Amino acid sequence: MATLTLRDVKKSFGATPVLHGVDLDVKDGEMIVIVGASGCGKSTLLRIVAGLETETSGEVLIAGQSMKGLEPADRDVAMVFQNYALYPHMSVFQNMAYGLKIRGLPKDQIQRRVDEAAGLLGIGHLLHRKPRELSGGQRQRVAMGRAIVREPKLFLFDEPLSNLDAKLRVELRAEIRRLQRRLGITSLFVTHDQVEAMTLGDRLVVMNAGRAAQIATPMEIWERPADTYVAGFIGSPSMNLLSARLEAGGAAAILDAGGLRLPFVDGPRAGAAGRKLTLGIRPEHLRLGEGGLDVMVELVEPLGGESVLHGKLADGTPLTARLPGARYADGAMTLALPPESLHVFDGETGKRIEAGD
């Protein structure tokens, strides 16, 4: 158990910068999920913490100790890989015991620890099998077992669920969360799946193009996304982003499409009249109602209790709405935007603008 601190970690591969300086403080026992689209640098960040890549500049501290120049072997971390990375020529038991044997633990202790971890994961009956005789889910459990027996300072998960089918993924996701809580080991979990991120993390790091766009709890991120990237990335279906301009006085925005006036209920925003804005509204916050947006619905996806409607505004801007019930048809429709659910972002930088800013 330990804390993890990243200080302005930067990484370039040759002339290509991948990480532009990431700062992060992870508390003891906390589960941090790093989420982002592929190529955003999230795996690189994890590999830097593991010592598999060397940071170009900045510093990684585990339990307050600088990891500068330390090999992966000396960092006392355990990692679970996407493709499991089990040792193919060893049995499940040998796979799990490998790290302990290297540390020179006595045989009976190794046996006890492996049995314990195997029991925890429900793989006790597989200990004598070879990895090739296991299913994907079993392999990933073994990989987790190999990490657990080590009792490391830090768990690192590199998209461990993405090779599994949907049902197993949900099952193992819950299992990982339970285990992590129970063992209380500080963890970093990398994923591109926002549902995994929301459900697993105490806090999330949303990465975008080598930067941490936002670091906060899942609910904070959902309620107050720091920029349009985070707003669009977290939440399903994605938040609608509409361009608008600030009204003189800053108390409302005028939508570019259709000129609808949307007052800010939490207070005026700073800036000159005509300042470019991007307004965000989640599909589930749109309501059927008068005096709203005129939408041409092109596709209705019934989900049983609710439906997702895909449509376009008069100027062609796409709009998605999630409405209760299943009885909708294509065609013209008017949707109301409740002003209390509006997110206001700068039209140029994409950054969130709070009331009074």
Add this chain to the structure above:
Amino acid sequence: MKKVIFKGTLLPYLLLLPQLAITAIFFFWPAGQAVYQSFLREDAFGLSTEFVGFENFLDVLHDQTWLDAAGRTLLFSGSVATLALGSALFLAVQADKHIRGANAYKTLLIWPYAVAPAIAAVLWLFMFHPNIGLFGRMLNGLGVPWDYRLNGNQAMLMVIMASAWKQVSYNFIFFLAGLQSIPKAVLEAAAIDGARPTRRFWTIIFPLLSPTAFFLLVVNLVYAFFDTFGVIHSLTQGGPGKATETLIYRVYTDGVINLNLGSSSAQSVILMLLVVVLTVIQFRYIERKVHY
């Protein structure tokens, strides 16, 4: 694999014909001749022929000089295989690292395989000839009495090195391919588990390479048994004395020089059986023992 389905049987047989013809003319026919000859005793001029059954085989197996040659062949083959496999593995591990000029290095390592045995022998001769060879003269200059034409052990060392050198390239290619097929994540997992490079090599890389290594061991033994005639012939002609006379070289001496066709045929039939056994072991082992 993409499967091509032919209509009828004529075209497939026609396409196989060249390969079958080559095998028949250059293997089955001479092999059949050897088996046939091995049961006969013939005088040197081929004027009288007598069927003698297994007598040629019994004579060979009771001949102390043949048994000596067999022992020498084991030593020679074992050394060639060990040396060729060991150096190839070392070089492949080096080439698998991220080094500058890796491609040039790999290409250079593959070249010796393209060198004909006789040329390879001449190359080594130019290096180690006691009078004209660079290293041969150097050794003598340093007071080491080096002359492989007189010293049997030195002669053996020469043919072993020259033969092994030629086989390193082949082994290198296979080892390198084997190394590259080991998933990187497995090695990273071992590194995180606390294994340092040497330990990683012996506990992860080497066991995962062992099917490749076993396959190569058999190929190298077969090579050393049967394909080293050219090197030995050009370097030492089996000498000095009989110091570098291996079984395959003896087949040549007895048959072509001494014109004892019956004995020579019996010897080559024995060697043929040996290669059959090696091949069977190899297929059996590879089917069963590939453990991942």
